[in-house]
Amino acid sequence: MAEADKQEIRDLEAKAQLIRRDIIEMLTEAGSGHPGGSLSSVEIVTALFFHVLRLQPEDPEWSERDRFILSKGHAAPLLYAALAERGFFPREELLTLRKLGTRLQGHPAKGQLPGVEASTGSLGQGLSMGLGTALAAKLDQRDYRVYVLLGDGECEEGQVWEAAMAAAHYKSDNLTAVLDYNGLQIDGAIDEVMSPLPFPEKWQAFGWAVRQVDGHDIPELIDAFNWAAGVKSQPAMIIAKTVKGKGVSFMEDVAGWHGNAPDAKQAAQALDEIGIIDV
Amino acid sequence: MQKKSSPREAYGRVLAELGASCPELVVLDADLSPSTKTNEFAKCYPERFFDMGIAEQNMMGTAAGFALAGKIPCASTFAVFATGRAYDQVRNAIAYPGLNVKIIATHAGVSVGEDGASHQTIEDISLMRTLPNMTVIVPADAVETAQAVTAAVKMKGPVYIRLGRPAFPEILDQDYQFKIGKAVPLRHGSDAVIFSAGIMVSRALEAASLLAAEGIEIAVVNVSTIKPLDEETIIQMARKTRAVVTAEEHSIYGGLGSAVAEVLCENYPVPLERVGVMDRFGESGTPEQLLEVCGLTAKNIVAAVGRVIERSQT
Numbered sequence: 173m174a175e176a177d178k179q180e181i182r183d184l185e186a187k188a189q190l191i192r193r194d195i196i197e198m199l200t201e202a203g204s205g206h207p208g209g210s211l212s213s214v215e216i217v218t219a220l221f222f223h224v225l226r227l228q229p230e231d232p233e234w235s236e237r238d239r240f241i242l243s244k245g246h247a248a249p250l251l252y253a254a255l256a257e258r259g260f261f262p263r264e265e266l267l268t269l270r271k272l273g274t275r276l277q278g279h280p281a282k283g284q285l286p287g288v289e290a291s292t293g294s295l296g297q298g299l300s301m302g303l304g305t306a307l308a309a310k311l312d313q314r315d316y317r318v319y320v321l322l323g324d325g326e327c328e329e330g331q332v333w334e335a336a337m338a339a340a341h342y343k344s345d346n347l348t349a350v351l352d353y354n355g356l357q358i359d360g361a362i363d364e365v366m367s368p369l370p371f372p373e374k375w376q377a378f379g380w381a382v383r384q385v386d387g388h389d390i391p392e393l394i395d396a397f398n399w400a401a402g403v404k405s406q407p408a409m410i411i412a413k414t415v416k417g418k419g420v421s422f423m424e425d426v427a428g429w430h431g432n433a434p435d436a437k438q439a440a441q442a443l444d445e446i447g448i449i450d451v
Numbered sequence: 452m453q454k455k456s457s458p459r460e461a462y463g464r465v466l467a468e469l470g471a472s473c474p475e476l477v478v479l480d481a482d483l484s485p486s487t488k489t490n491e492f493a494k495c496y497p498e499r500f501f502d503m504g505i506a507e508q509n510m511m512g513t514a515a516g517f518a519l520a521g522k523i524p525c526a527s528t529f530a531v532f533a534t535g536r537a538y539d540q541v542r543n544a545i546a547y548p549g550l551n552v553k554i555i556a557t558h559a560g561v562s563v564g565e566d567g568a569s570h571q572t573i574e575d576i577s578l579m580r581t582l583p584n585m586t587v588i589v590p591a592d593a594v595e596t597a598q599a600v601t602a603a604v605k606m607k608g609p610v611y612i613r614l615g616r617p618a619f620p621e622i623l624d625q626d627y628q629f630k631i632g633k634a635v636p637l638r639h640g641s642d643a644v645i646f647s648a649g650i651m652v653s654r655a656l657e658a659a660s661l662l663a664a665e666g667i668e669i670a671v672v673n674v675s676t677i678k679p680l681d682e683e684t685i686i687q688m689a690r691k692t693r694a695v696v697t698a699e700e701h702s703i704y705g706g707l708g709s710a711v712a713e714v715l716c717e718n719y720p721v722p723l724e725r726v727g728v729m730d731r732f733g734e735s736g737t738p739e740q741l742l743e744v745c746g747l748t749a750k751n752i753v754a755a756v757g758r759v760i761e762r763s764q765t
């Protein structure tokens with residue numbers, strides 16, 4: 173993938189804010205869902221969908237596409253907003269989130285909405301699925317890449333480490349994982365609830381190439397994705413330090429906003445704070 | 452003595468054969484390939500064989516990922532781990548999106564033998580048949596195993612095939628035609644019908660012979676597809692005999708007996724007796740001893756037929 177120039181960075185930052193607005197509007201309309209971990213991953217997902225991933229939104233099942241698997245499936249509003257903004261389906265549909273009959277299920281469901289690559293939501297499973305797809309790509313000698321976004325609390329699931337071990341064993345250098353390290357889970361700080369730390373040492377010990385970045389800094393993220401694509405003979409892990417609820421002052425770094433939707437008044441304040449970036 | 456052959460050896464053989472005609476086939480195992488017999492495929496197609504180590508949850512998730520990329524993955528391990536250890540992965544990653552993953556598990560039931568209860572699943576059919584999209588097959592012998600594996604690989608969607616550890620009596624001819632969703636009557640009779648699956652089909656036939664010697668003619672049906680269940684054949688045979696026995700190497704809760712009871716209670720209620728493992732775990736012993744201790748012999752079936760005929764006549 174190419175380097176991003178200053179104008180593109182500004183466009184991506186504006187897109188990130190637009191996606192933040194979508195998330196708040198969707199969750200407010202739905203009356204339930206997960207704002208904290210959706211907002212913390214916005215720049216990661218924006219960089220992927222609008223710079224990194226090789227996609228054809230008009231042909232969502234294009235065989236050569238890069239794959240993105242949202243292992244932290246509760247950030248579904250973020251995935252849906254990115255897909256809609258990227259042109260996979262009409263933006264108006266975003267407001268059907270979590271409603272009966274919607275293609276925008278509470279957690280991503282493969283086969284229902286174009287662009288959703290896997291059924292996730294039961295935590296700890298996305299990396300395994302990404303590994304299977306990455307192994308298939310190698311077998312078929314295809315050059316598409318597989319990206320998996322993990323939550324930090326999610327790394328308390330044993331299956332994550334089974335997959336980490338297997339991906340390194342099979343030298344899956346077409347597999348890149350991003351870890352949204354916002355430091356919070358439902359019951360509190362991850363190191364107080366059940367510490368999965370230290371992340372860099374653990375992933376390195378499991379055989380991964382590891383880089384740490386500011387998860388809200390788009391140039392740094394793009395740089396890391398470029399680095400990951402160049403890593404040979406091992407999978408790459410980008411540990412992205414983030415702030416849960418990023419962009420909305422009263423949600424930032426508050427565990428309570430993991431799984432509660434804002435009411436109308438809170439939504440108005442959130443949208444006001446997010447604003448719109450003119451490009 | 453009836454000739455016996457091993458269903459899992461038939462599985463290993465047919466899988467290696469399918470490797471040639473089906474380039475999309477990939478095989479995953481969790482450190483049990485000499486036991487599940489996937490090592491036959493591994494020898495022929497090492498690049499398409501993936502040993503995932505002792506990590507069944509990741510194996511099922513990886514199989515899902517292969518299916519997402521258009522491959523036809525067969526994931527094998529012991530049935531207790533495939534369905535129990537990795538249940539959530541089978542449910543959410545495979546069954547929910549209806550992915551084309553074949554879960555072909557061996558060492559089901561108490562006939563695992565000496566390893567004991569930790570390795571003897573008697574609840575797997577129940578777990579798998581409650582999953583939407585899942586097809587569940589329990590072959591009666593090696594001949595049917597080979598055909599069922601081929602049919603599973605050729606159909607689209609998730610399939611669970613349950614195989615045992617020991618050699619099973621050979622009961623089906625080479626010209627037997629397995630079809631997913633079709634229950635096959637193997638013996639005719641009008642006094643009662645036995646619906647059976649897996650190793651218990653041969654025992655049901657044995658029971659029928661014992662009863663015939665006493666002048667009681669019973670029908671035996673091989674219900675190798677537990678889901679989708681051949682409701683039509685089951686209702687038809689129940690109508691004909693008005694006395695039904697089910698026989699399976701599985702808990703009486705949730706397996707073939709339950710499935711048949713569900714269909715008949717709603718459509719054509721007749722007296723029914725279930726032969727299966729009562730509400731208990733297995734234990735160590737030889738396969739034959741355990742089948743006896745758990746009440747899974749031809750004699751147990753004969754007794755159940757006696758009870759059900761008596762009930763149907765009062």
